[in-house]
Amino acid sequence: MSDRAPQPVERLLPTEEARDLISLVRDIAQREIAPKAAEEEDAGRFPREVFTLLSQSGLLGLPYDSEYGGGDQPYEVYLQVLEELATARLTVGLGASVHTLASYALATYGTKEQQVEHLPGMLGGGLLGAYCLSEPSSGSDAASLRTRAVRDGDDWVITGTKAWITHGGIADFYTVMARTGGEGPRGITAFLVPGDAAGVSAAPPEKKMGLKGSPTAQVHFDGVRVPDTHRIGEEGQGFTIALSALDSGRLGIAACAIGLAQAALNEAVAYAAERRQFGRPIADFQGLRFMLADMATQIEAGRALYLAAARLRDAGRPFAQQAAMAKLHCTDTAMRVTTDAVQILGGYGYTTDFPVERYLREAKVLQIVEGTNQIQRMVIARHLVGPEGR
Incomplete structure (x- = not known):
């Protein structure tokens, strides 16, 4: 490095x-x-x-x-x-x-x-949280989730499995979407579940290509009993809450993607200034200079896009379309920039002696989490031309 x-x-x-x-x-x-x-x-x-x-x-x-x-x-x-x-x-x-x-x-x-x-x-207060929406058989189609909460007097009993949960197994609390009614989005309710509640357990963390320090695991809810005072919002409001949370969460992913891309650009610029070939720094070669310029421009455009969406949110104006755009553009940018950073470092970029190979592995998951980039395109198109099959 x-x-x-x-x-x-x-x-x-x-x-x-x-x-x-x-x-x-x-x-x-x-x-x-x-x-x-x-x-x-x-x-x-x-x-x-x-x-x-x-x-x-x-x-x-x-x-x-x-x-x-x-x-x-x-x-x-x-x-x-x-x-x-x-x-x-x-x-x-x-x-x-x-x-x-x-x-x-x-x-x-x-x-x-x-x-x-x-x-x-x-x-x-030092607590760490996790967000439980996805399941083994419901990812992009989150409204088809199967984890169920059944009313029992003043309590709810939650049974099911959530998948791809960041902080799964180490979180102090879980925000859980569970089915309390019929099929579809209107039958889902949100609950706050303590991480140490009886019946909460986690599978071994997934073995991932990147973000190995961030535990991602299935979380099992085996007859977990929580009081009705841990129900968040009204019964049947959970899917609305989940989507509203994701609009804001996507901006968080966009900002993280730009941070990762910036780290890759920093490393590429430093290496290009110091690595010498043919008697001069490789930063003197136009082809490489243009790569760096494109990387910097993509990062700056992504930063401007997520900040514009954030300002809409701060002003209390609709921002869901812009959040989807920011998540789409910024995570695609992270993938392009980290790929180019590896290329600029050449053989060294492919080794673990330099961090850009890790950045490349980490960038990929950002195009998947909190709504794949294909889902983001669907969200954007719905805002432009309405829902499919009108």
């Missing part, structure tokens, strides 16, 4: 508080996250202590109400924090995004009593 320090991204932030926040994140990233990233990813180690530090620093509840331990930050700022974390290590940026996604249902649809009881621990 090159010793040449990359220039930090120049950010236009709305307040002095936001500028101080980014400085704090960069300091944590440089001291606590980046130096250990390669070793821990190779070992498949999840950095729980980093998430404890982020929680103690007020960085795991940024877009939520300070009354409950949040940071009162707009998405425009929160997403740039995610980008900084993902630049240092995608496992951390993605983990922070998933935790925010898992907290969304209670923070947005929960009762005042639920929020007072649970949100302080979730947003600043």
